[in-house]
Amino acid sequence: MSTDEESYRPVQGWQFVNRSAFTVRHGGHTWVVDVDFFDWDERIRLYRDGALVDEQRGRVRFDLDDGSAITARTATYGMRYVRLITPDGVTHDVPPADGTAEAWRARVHAEHPTASRAVAAASWTVLVAAIVTQVPRLLDVLGVWIDGVPSFALDLPGPLNTALQVGGVLAAIDRGLRLRHNRWIDD
Template identity: 30%
Template sequence: MVKELGRRLRLARVRHGDGSALPEYRPWQLFSRSLFFLDLTGDAGDSHVYAVDVRHLAEAKSRSQHEKAAGKSPAALYRDGVQIHRSNLPAVFPVPGGVVEVATSAFGLKRMRFTADDGSERTLRPHPRSQEGLRARFGERFPRTSAVVGAVSLVVLLAALAVSLLHGAEALTRVPVVAGYVGTFTSPIHLPGWAKAAMVAAGVLAAVERALRLRYNRLIDTLSS
C-alpha cells in the first residue's frame, strides 16, 4: 500500500518533455550520465524504443529558470529518440503496460526497472559505452571473474557494516543513561587510522561496483558506506 502510494506521488511529479532529441552518449560523460533502453509494444501493436537518460550531476533544486524551461531534469524519458517526459529523482515514468522506476543513491543507480501492470519486473538494458554497460559486458565476457568481484564487494560492505555497528554500540553505551540500563560495551575491533581510511575507500569502491550492477540493499549499501 505504501509502495503503491509512493509510486502514484512520483507519477504525479512527472512533467511533459520538450520534444528534444536524445543527445548522443559521449565518452566524457562516463561518470556523470547513465542511459538505459527498453523495447515495448504499444496498444496498437506498434513497437517503440524507450530511453531513460539520467544526469547524476543535475541538481533538482538549484537549476536556473532557463534550465527548467529547457527541460534539463535529472531524469528524462525518450520515445524513439524524442523526449516525452522529465522528472526529478526518484522518478516513475508511465509507459505502455506499466511504469519505469528510476532511483539513485550516493554511489550511482539503485533502481532502473520496468514494472508491468501484472507486477512483473525487468531491468532496462544499459548503453554499451556507459559505466553500467561496460560492467555488464565485463560480466558477460568473464562471468567467473565478475562473480568473484561481486562477492568481494559484498564481503567488503558486510565487514564495514559489522565494524560500524560495533563502534556504534560502543559509542551508545558510553551515554550514562544507556550505560545505567544495559552496561557498557567495548568493541573488540579497533583499527588504526590508516586501516579506517582503507576500509572507507574499499567500501566506497564496493558500493560503486554494486551500483553498476544495480544491486542495492538499504542496510548494506547505506550503513556500511
C-alpha cells in the same frame, strides 16, 4: 528547455562517471531513461525515439501510451532499478545503454563470470566489514555530544582504516553498477 536538452545525447567519453542511461525497444519506439548523477534535483528523463517526453524526480513512474509503464529510482551511486512493466503486470529490467558504466560492468560479467562473481563477493565482504567497523566510529563521534554513550569503536591501524574506507566506497560503486542494492548495507 533548449533544443539541445530536448534531444537525447548518448553517454560518451568520461560521461560514464556522472551519467547513466537505460534503453528498451517497446511498442515500436526506442525508450531511453537518462540520469545525470551530478544533477542535485535528481531529475530522471524519459526519451522516446530521441525526443524528451517527460522528466520527473526521485522514484519515478512514466506511463506509456499502451498502458505500460517505465519505473526508475536512483540510489546513492547509480540506479536502484529501471523497469518496464507491461499492461499484464509482467516486469522486465531495462538494460543499460552502451557507453555507460553499468553496460561495461554487465559486459565484464558476461565475458568473465568467474572473475565477476569473485569481485562481487569481495565487494559484499568489504562493504559489510566497512559498515561493521565504521558505524561504531560514527557512534563515537555522536557520543561526544551525548553524555553516557559508551564507546564501541574498533581501534584499527590508520592505513587499514583508510584502506577499508576506500574499499567500502569502491565496493558500493561496484554494487551500484551491478544494480544490486540492499537497504541494510547500500544506503
